Amino acid sequence: MRFSYVNTTQIFFGQGQISSIQSSISPSDKVLVIYGSGSIKKNGVYDQVVNSLKDHHWVEFSGVEANPTKETLDKAVDIVKQQNIDFILAVGGGSVIDGSKYVAAAAKYQGDGWDILTGDYQISDATPLGAVLTLPATGSESNAGAVITKAATQDKLSFGSPHVQPKFAVMDPDVMKTLPEKQLINGIVDAWVHVCEQYLTTSHGAMVQDGYAETLLRTLKTLGESFEQRDSDGWRENLMWTANQALNGLIGTGVPQDWATHMIGHELTALWGVDHARSLAIVQPSLLRNQLEHKRSKLEQMGVNVFGLTKSDDLAERTINAIENFYQTMQVSTQLTEHGDNKQKAIDAVVSQLEHHGLKALGENKTITLEASRQILTSAIA
Structure with missing residues:
Protein backbone atom coordinates (compact mmCIF):
# COMPACT_ATOMS: atom_id res chain seq x y z
CA MET A 1 0.00 0.00 0.00
CA MET A 176 -35.80 9.89 3.21
CA LYS A 177 -39.29 9.47 4.70
CA THR A 178 -41.07 10.52 1.50
CA LEU A 179 -38.79 8.79 -1.01
CA PRO A 180 -40.43 6.23 -3.32
CA GLU A 181 -39.50 2.61 -2.66
CA LYS A 182 -37.76 2.41 -6.04
CA GLN A 183 -35.33 5.16 -5.09
CA LEU A 184 -34.48 3.50 -1.79
CA ILE A 185 -33.78 0.24 -3.61
CA ASN A 186 -31.67 2.08 -6.16
CA GLY A 187 -29.67 3.53 -3.28
CA ILE A 188 -28.90 0.06 -1.94
CA VAL A 189 -27.85 -1.24 -5.37
CA ASP A 190 -25.77 1.82 -6.22
CA ALA A 191 -23.85 1.67 -2.95
CA TRP A 192 -23.41 -2.10 -3.29
CA VAL A 193 -21.76 -1.79 -6.70
CA HIS A 194 -19.62 1.12 -5.53
CA VAL A 195 -18.15 -1.15 -2.87
CA CYS A 196 -17.73 -4.03 -5.32
CA GLU A 197 -15.85 -1.84 -7.81
CA GLN A 198 -13.20 -1.27 -5.14
CA TYR A 199 -13.31 -4.74 -3.56
CA LEU A 200 -13.89 -7.38 -6.28
CA THR A 201 -10.51 -6.98 -7.93
CA THR A 202 -7.31 -8.80 -6.99
CA SER A 203 -5.96 -10.22 -3.75
CA HIS A 204 -3.65 -7.54 -2.35
CA GLY A 205 -3.40 -8.05 1.40
CA ALA A 206 -4.94 -4.71 2.40
CA MET A 207 -6.89 -6.14 5.32
CA VAL A 208 -8.48 -2.88 6.51
CA GLN A 209 -9.86 -1.93 3.10
CA ASP A 210 -11.15 -5.46 2.47
CA GLY A 211 -12.59 -5.83 5.96
CA TYR A 212 -14.38 -2.49 5.84
CA ALA A 213 -15.71 -3.22 2.34
CA GLU A 214 -17.12 -6.52 3.60
CA THR A 215 -18.76 -4.76 6.55
CA LEU A 216 -20.43 -2.31 4.17
CA LEU A 217 -21.60 -5.14 1.89
CA ARG A 218 -23.04 -7.12 4.80
CA THR A 219 -24.84 -3.98 6.00
CA LEU A 220 -26.35 -3.33 2.56
CA LYS A 221 -27.36 -6.99 2.32
CA THR A 222 -29.12 -6.72 5.69
CA LEU A 223 -30.87 -3.49 4.63
CA GLY A 224 -32.10 -5.16 1.45
CA GLU A 225 -33.32 -8.20 3.35
CA SER A 226 -35.06 -6.01 5.95
CA PHE A 227 -36.62 -3.63 3.45
CA GLU A 228 -39.95 -3.89 5.28
CA GLN A 229 -38.29 -1.89 8.10
CA ARG A 230 -37.50 1.04 5.79
CA ASP A 231 -39.77 3.39 7.76
CA SER A 232 -37.64 3.09 10.89
CA ASP A 233 -35.04 5.68 11.89
CA GLY A 234 -32.37 3.01 12.23
CA TRP A 235 -32.90 1.62 8.73
CA ARG A 236 -32.73 5.08 7.16
CA GLU A 237 -29.67 6.11 9.17
CA ASN A 238 -27.74 2.98 8.24
CA LEU A 239 -28.48 3.27 4.52
CA MET A 240 -27.53 6.95 4.41
CA TRP A 241 -24.24 6.39 6.24
CA THR A 242 -23.34 3.19 4.38
CA ALA A 243 -23.92 4.78 0.97
CA ASN A 244 -21.66 7.65 2.02
CA GLN A 245 -18.89 5.36 3.25
CA ALA A 246 -19.06 3.28 0.08
CA LEU A 247 -17.60 6.11 -1.98
CA ASN A 248 -15.84 8.60 0.27
CA GLY A 249 -12.46 7.31 -0.91
CA LEU A 250 -11.49 5.27 2.12
CA ILE A 251 -11.97 1.66 0.98
CA GLY A 252 -10.34 2.43 -2.37
CA THR A 253 -7.10 3.88 -1.03
CA GLY A 254 -4.00 1.92 -1.91
CA VAL A 255 -5.87 -0.92 -3.65
CA PRO A 256 -6.76 -1.78 -7.28
CA GLN A 257 -10.12 -0.53 -8.52
CA ASP A 258 -12.33 -1.77 -11.36
CA TRP A 259 -15.19 0.59 -12.46
CA ALA A 260 -15.91 -1.33 -15.68
CA THR A 261 -19.49 -2.02 -14.57
CA HIS A 262 -19.99 1.73 -14.28
CA MET A 263 -18.41 2.55 -17.63
CA ILE A 264 -20.64 0.08 -19.48
CA GLY A 265 -23.66 0.95 -17.35
CA HIS A 266 -23.30 4.64 -18.17
CA GLU A 267 -23.85 3.83 -21.84
CA LEU A 268 -27.13 2.03 -21.04
CA THR A 269 -28.31 5.11 -19.18
CA ALA A 270 -27.21 7.52 -21.91
CA LEU A 271 -28.86 5.48 -24.70
CA TRP A 272 -32.07 4.29 -23.03
CA GLY A 273 -32.50 6.32 -19.85
CA VAL A 274 -32.11 3.31 -17.56
CA ASP A 275 -31.82 4.28 -13.88
CA HIS A 276 -28.12 4.43 -13.00
CA ALA A 277 -28.33 1.81 -10.24
CA ARG A 278 -30.36 -0.54 -12.41
CA SER A 279 -27.87 -0.27 -15.25
CA LEU A 280 -25.24 -1.51 -12.80
CA ALA A 281 -27.37 -4.49 -11.75
CA ILE A 282 -27.82 -5.38 -15.41
CA VAL A 283 -24.12 -5.29 -16.24
CA GLN A 284 -22.40 -6.59 -13.10
CA PRO A 285 -23.35 -10.29 -13.01
CA SER A 286 -22.50 -10.78 -16.68
CA LEU A 287 -19.24 -8.88 -16.25
CA LEU A 288 -18.23 -10.97 -13.24
CA ARG A 289 -18.89 -14.19 -15.14
CA ASN A 290 -16.85 -12.88 -18.07
CA GLN A 291 -13.94 -11.97 -15.79
CA LEU A 292 -14.32 -14.98 -13.49
CA GLU A 293 -10.75 -16.23 -13.63
CA HIS A 294 -9.31 -12.79 -12.85
CA LYS A 295 -11.70 -12.27 -9.93
CA ARG A 296 -12.07 -15.82 -8.64
CA SER A 297 -10.07 -15.32 -5.44
CA LYS A 298 -11.96 -12.20 -4.33
CA LEU A 299 -15.31 -13.68 -5.32
CA GLU A 300 -14.54 -16.68 -3.12
CA GLN A 301 -13.58 -14.34 -0.27
CA MET A 302 -16.84 -12.42 -0.74
CA GLY A 303 -18.83 -15.64 -0.84
CA VAL A 304 -17.52 -16.72 2.55
CA ASN A 305 -17.32 -13.35 4.34
CA VAL A 306 -20.43 -11.62 2.96
CA PHE A 307 -22.87 -14.37 1.98
CA GLY A 308 -21.72 -17.04 4.43
CA LEU A 309 -21.25 -19.65 1.70
CA THR A 310 -19.24 -22.81 2.27
CA LYS A 311 -16.01 -23.37 0.40
CA SER A 312 -16.18 -25.46 -2.76
CA ASP A 313 -14.70 -25.63 -6.24
CA ASP A 314 -17.59 -23.57 -7.60
CA LEU A 315 -17.66 -21.01 -4.77
CA ALA A 316 -16.93 -18.05 -7.09
CA GLU A 317 -19.75 -19.07 -9.42
CA ARG A 318 -22.15 -19.42 -6.49
CA THR A 319 -21.14 -16.00 -5.21
CA ILE A 320 -22.09 -14.40 -8.54
CA ASN A 321 -25.42 -16.24 -8.38
CA ALA A 322 -25.91 -14.88 -4.85
CA ILE A 323 -25.25 -11.32 -6.03
CA GLU A 324 -27.73 -11.73 -8.86
CA ASN A 325 -30.31 -13.23 -6.50
CA PHE A 326 -29.79 -10.30 -4.10
CA TYR A 327 -30.84 -7.91 -6.88
CA GLN A 328 -33.75 -10.05 -7.97
CA THR A 329 -35.17 -10.37 -4.45
CA MET A 330 -35.50 -6.56 -4.51
CA GLN A 331 -37.23 -6.80 -7.92
CA VAL A 332 -34.24 -5.28 -9.68
CA SER A 333 -33.75 -6.73 -13.15
CA THR A 334 -30.41 -8.16 -14.21
CA GLN A 335 -31.33 -8.07 -17.90
CA LEU A 336 -31.78 -5.02 -20.15
CA THR A 337 -35.20 -4.83 -21.77
CA GLU A 338 -35.45 -1.10 -22.54
CA HIS A 339 -33.60 -1.46 -25.86
CA GLY A 340 -36.65 -2.76 -27.74
CA ASP A 341 -36.66 -5.84 -29.97
CA ASN A 342 -33.32 -5.55 -31.77
CA LYS A 343 -30.72 -7.05 -29.44
CA GLN A 344 -27.86 -6.98 -31.94
CA LYS A 345 -28.45 -3.33 -32.76
CA ALA A 346 -28.40 -2.53 -29.05
CA ILE A 347 -25.12 -4.37 -28.49
CA ASP A 348 -23.56 -2.61 -31.48
CA ALA A 349 -24.74 0.77 -30.19
CA VAL A 350 -23.15 0.31 -26.76
CA VAL A 351 -19.87 -1.05 -28.14
CA SER A 352 -19.73 1.86 -30.59
CA GLN A 353 -20.14 4.32 -27.71
CA LEU A 354 -17.48 2.57 -25.64
CA GLU A 355 -15.09 2.78 -28.58
CA HIS A 356 -15.98 6.43 -29.16
CA HIS A 357 -15.18 7.22 -25.53
CA GLY A 358 -11.87 5.35 -25.67
CA LEU A 359 -13.03 2.64 -23.26
CA LYS A 360 -11.22 -0.19 -24.99
CA ALA A 361 -9.42 -1.75 -22.02
CA LEU A 362 -11.51 -1.67 -18.84
CA GLY A 363 -11.15 -3.23 -15.41
CA GLU A 364 -8.35 -3.45 -12.90
CA ASN A 365 -6.35 -5.66 -15.29
CA LYS A 366 -7.37 -3.80 -18.49
CA THR A 367 -8.64 -7.16 -19.78
CA ILE A 368 -12.14 -6.00 -20.74
CA THR A 369 -11.56 -5.26 -24.39
CA LEU A 370 -14.30 -4.16 -26.77
CA GLU A 371 -14.79 -7.82 -27.66
CA ALA A 372 -15.12 -8.72 -23.96
CA SER A 373 -17.61 -5.86 -23.55
CA ARG A 374 -19.56 -7.29 -26.47
CA GLN A 375 -19.64 -10.70 -24.77
CA ILE A 376 -20.81 -9.11 -21.51
CA LEU A 377 -23.58 -7.23 -23.30
CA THR A 378 -24.66 -10.37 -25.12
CA SER A 379 -25.33 -11.95 -21.74
CA ALA A 380 -26.79 -8.84 -20.12
CA ILE A 381 -29.25 -7.79 -22.84
CA ALA A 382 -32.48 -9.73 -23.05
Missing part, protein backbone atom coordinates in the same frame (compact mmCIF):
# COMPACT_ATOMS: atom_id res chain seq x y z
CA ARG A 2 1.18 3.48 -0.89
CA PHE A 3 -1.29 6.36 -0.85
CA SER A 4 -2.23 9.84 0.29
CA TYR A 5 -5.74 10.19 1.70
CA VAL A 6 -7.70 13.18 2.87
CA ASN A 7 -11.42 13.91 3.01
CA THR A 8 -12.11 17.58 3.50
CA THR A 9 -15.93 17.49 3.66
CA GLN A 10 -17.44 18.28 7.05
CA ILE A 11 -20.38 15.97 7.72
CA PHE A 12 -23.45 17.09 9.66
CA PHE A 13 -25.28 13.81 10.25
CA GLY A 14 -28.59 13.24 11.99
CA GLN A 15 -32.05 14.62 12.48
CA GLY A 16 -32.44 18.40 12.39
CA GLN A 17 -29.01 19.03 10.91
CA ILE A 18 -30.25 21.13 7.99
CA SER A 19 -30.07 24.10 10.36
CA SER A 20 -26.26 23.68 10.25
CA ILE A 21 -26.30 25.48 6.89
CA GLN A 22 -26.76 28.79 8.68
CA SER A 23 -23.36 28.64 10.38
CA SER A 24 -21.55 26.86 7.52
CA ILE A 25 -21.90 29.55 4.85
CA SER A 26 -20.55 33.05 5.40
CA PRO A 27 -23.37 35.61 5.75
CA SER A 28 -21.56 37.78 3.21
CA ASP A 29 -21.71 35.08 0.52
CA LYS A 30 -24.32 35.27 -2.22
CA VAL A 31 -25.69 31.74 -2.53
CA LEU A 32 -27.15 29.81 -5.47
CA VAL A 33 -29.41 26.95 -4.30
CA ILE A 34 -29.58 24.21 -6.93
CA TYR A 35 -32.20 21.46 -6.79
CA GLY A 36 -34.13 19.04 -8.98
CA SER A 37 -37.77 18.63 -9.91
CA GLY A 38 -39.19 20.30 -6.83
CA SER A 39 -39.89 17.36 -4.52
CA ILE A 40 -38.02 19.24 -1.78
CA LYS A 41 -40.94 21.69 -1.71
CA LYS A 42 -43.30 18.84 -0.82
CA ASN A 43 -41.29 17.11 1.91
CA GLY A 44 -40.31 20.15 3.97
CA VAL A 45 -36.64 20.24 2.98
CA TYR A 46 -37.00 23.43 0.95
CA ASP A 47 -38.63 25.28 3.85
CA GLN A 48 -35.84 24.19 6.21
CA VAL A 49 -33.21 25.38 3.73
CA VAL A 50 -34.98 28.71 3.27
CA ASN A 51 -35.15 29.19 7.04
CA SER A 52 -31.44 28.41 7.37
CA LEU A 53 -30.61 30.99 4.69
CA LYS A 54 -32.78 33.76 6.13
CA ASP A 55 -29.72 35.89 6.87
CA HIS A 56 -28.15 35.27 3.46
CA HIS A 57 -28.66 36.77 0.02
CA TRP A 58 -29.60 33.83 -2.19
CA VAL A 59 -31.21 32.83 -5.48
CA GLU A 60 -32.31 29.45 -6.77
CA PHE A 61 -32.08 27.22 -9.83
CA SER A 62 -34.31 24.16 -10.28
CA GLY A 63 -34.86 21.48 -12.88
CA VAL A 64 -31.68 19.38 -12.65
CA GLU A 65 -32.54 15.98 -14.17
CA ALA A 66 -32.05 12.50 -12.72
CA ASN A 67 -29.10 12.22 -15.10
CA PRO A 68 -27.92 15.84 -15.11
CA THR A 69 -27.34 17.28 -18.56
CA LYS A 70 -24.81 19.84 -19.66
CA GLU A 71 -27.60 21.67 -21.45
CA THR A 72 -29.55 22.30 -18.24
CA LEU A 73 -26.52 22.92 -16.06
CA ASP A 74 -25.07 25.55 -18.40
CA LYS A 75 -28.07 27.74 -17.52
CA ALA A 76 -26.97 27.59 -13.88
CA VAL A 77 -23.40 28.36 -14.93
CA ASP A 78 -24.66 31.57 -16.52
CA ILE A 79 -26.38 32.56 -13.26
CA VAL A 80 -23.18 32.03 -11.26
CA LYS A 81 -21.20 34.18 -13.70
CA GLN A 82 -23.77 36.92 -14.23
CA GLN A 83 -24.89 37.30 -10.62
CA ASN A 84 -21.45 36.91 -9.02
CA ILE A 85 -22.42 33.89 -6.92
CA ASP A 86 -19.98 33.15 -4.06
CA PHE A 87 -21.29 29.78 -2.89
CA ILE A 88 -23.39 26.95 -4.36
CA LEU A 89 -25.71 24.85 -2.20
CA ALA A 90 -26.79 21.58 -3.83
CA VAL A 91 -30.03 20.23 -2.35
CA GLY A 92 -30.82 16.78 -3.69
CA GLY A 93 -29.38 13.39 -4.49
CA GLY A 94 -26.27 12.45 -6.40
CA SER A 95 -27.48 13.94 -9.68
CA VAL A 96 -28.07 17.40 -8.20
CA ILE A 97 -24.75 17.27 -6.34
CA ASP A 98 -22.86 16.03 -9.42
CA GLY A 99 -24.50 18.73 -11.50
CA SER A 100 -23.57 21.38 -8.95
CA LYS A 101 -19.94 20.26 -9.13
CA TYR A 102 -20.02 20.83 -12.88
CA VAL A 103 -21.57 24.28 -12.36
CA ALA A 104 -18.95 25.14 -9.73
CA ALA A 105 -16.08 24.27 -12.07
CA ALA A 106 -17.55 25.54 -15.35
CA ALA A 107 -18.36 28.92 -13.77
CA LYS A 108 -14.62 29.55 -13.38
CA TYR A 109 -13.90 28.65 -17.02
CA GLN A 110 -14.50 30.89 -20.02
CA GLY A 111 -14.74 28.05 -22.54
CA ASP A 112 -17.30 25.27 -23.09
CA GLY A 113 -17.89 23.41 -19.83
CA TRP A 114 -17.91 20.08 -21.65
CA ASP A 115 -14.13 20.50 -21.97
CA ILE A 116 -14.03 19.48 -18.30
CA LEU A 117 -15.53 16.09 -19.17
CA THR A 118 -13.33 15.46 -22.21
CA GLY A 119 -10.18 16.43 -20.35
CA ASP A 120 -9.46 19.41 -22.61
CA TYR A 121 -9.64 21.66 -19.54
CA GLN A 122 -8.02 20.84 -16.22
CA ILE A 123 -9.88 22.37 -13.28
CA SER A 124 -7.76 24.88 -11.38
CA ASP A 125 -10.51 26.68 -9.45
CA ALA A 126 -14.21 26.30 -8.63
CA THR A 127 -16.98 28.09 -6.80
CA PRO A 128 -17.19 26.66 -3.26
CA LEU A 129 -20.16 24.37 -2.66
CA GLY A 130 -21.99 22.47 0.03
CA ALA A 131 -24.63 19.76 -0.14
CA VAL A 132 -27.88 18.81 1.54
CA LEU A 133 -28.35 15.13 0.71
CA THR A 134 -31.92 13.96 0.06
CA LEU A 135 -31.27 10.57 -1.56
CA PRO A 136 -28.52 8.25 -0.28
CA ALA A 137 -26.80 6.37 -3.10
CA THR A 138 -23.77 7.88 -4.77
CA GLY A 139 -21.64 9.30 -1.97
CA SER A 140 -21.24 12.43 -4.11
CA GLU A 141 -21.86 14.59 -1.03
CA SER A 142 -18.33 13.92 0.27
CA ASN A 143 -16.21 13.01 -2.75
CA ALA A 144 -14.63 14.83 -5.66
CA GLY A 145 -16.28 13.00 -8.56
CA ALA A 146 -19.25 13.66 -10.83
CA VAL A 147 -20.97 12.19 -13.88
CA ILE A 148 -22.60 14.44 -16.49
CA THR A 149 -24.60 13.74 -19.66
CA LYS A 150 -24.50 15.68 -22.92
CA ALA A 151 -28.01 15.11 -24.23
CA ALA A 152 -27.24 16.33 -27.75
CA THR A 153 -24.78 13.48 -28.35
CA GLN A 154 -25.93 10.92 -25.73
CA ASP A 155 -22.52 11.06 -24.09
CA LYS A 156 -22.24 10.34 -20.37
CA LEU A 157 -18.80 11.05 -18.92
CA SER A 158 -17.21 11.57 -15.53
CA PHE A 159 -14.71 13.98 -14.02
CA GLY A 160 -13.08 14.52 -10.67
CA SER A 161 -11.23 17.31 -8.92
CA PRO A 162 -10.52 18.25 -5.31
CA HIS A 163 -11.68 21.74 -6.24
CA VAL A 164 -15.31 20.53 -6.44
CA GLN A 165 -15.33 18.49 -3.23
CA PRO A 166 -18.20 19.85 -1.09
CA LYS A 167 -17.07 21.93 1.88
CA PHE A 168 -19.80 20.38 3.98
CA ALA A 169 -22.60 17.83 3.64
CA VAL A 170 -25.84 17.76 5.61
CA MET A 171 -27.14 14.21 6.02
CA ASP A 172 -30.52 14.12 7.77
CA PRO A 173 -32.11 10.66 7.43
CA ASP A 174 -35.56 12.18 7.97
CA VAL A 175 -35.50 13.51 4.39
